[in-house]
Amino acid sequence: MLRALMYILPLALTIYAFIDCLNTPEDEAKHLPKVVWVIIILLFWIVGPIVWFAAGKMRHAPAGGRTPSEWHRNHRQEWVAPDDNPDFLKSLREENKKDESLLKDWEADLRRREEELKKRERGEDTDG
Numbered sequence: 001m002l003r004a005l006m007y008i009l010p011l012a013l014t015i016y017a018f019i020d021c022l023n024t025p026e027d028e029a030k031h032l033p034k035v036v037w038v039i040i041i042l043l044f045w046i047v048g049p050i051v052w053f054a055a056g057k058m059r060h061a062p063a064g065g066r067t068p069s070e071w072h073r074n075h076r077q078e079w080v081a082p083d084d085n086p087d088f089l090k091s092l093r094e095e096n097k098k099d100e101s102l103l104k105d106w107e108a109d110l111r112r113r114e115e116e117l118k119k120r121e122r123g124e125d126t127d128g
Helices: 002-023 034-043 047-056 068-074 086-127
Strands: none
Touching: 002 034, 002 047, 034 047
16 A cells, blocks of 8 residues: 555645646746756656746736636625615616507507407408
């Protein structure tokens, strides 16, 4: 079991350092270009990842909220209930106006058709 751990632990460290290096923006890699860091991590199995974590990456959070968690923290929007949301209420009013207009058009069309039907029935009654 101890022998397996001797291989699994450095492999896990290497994989983690490799993924961390790939996800790091180019301007946050210190001392060397990111491509060189990837090569160092992969070639020097145990030492490469340790050097990457110790000296290869800036450890402070970048200004401007470039990391996803910072961006979400700085740009978080308050949740508003639908009945308190002015945009939602405005959209309801607009939909209501459209529906009322459509209903008036249908009612006018129905009245016109009813009148046409009454005229036909009166015309048929006088002919018959």
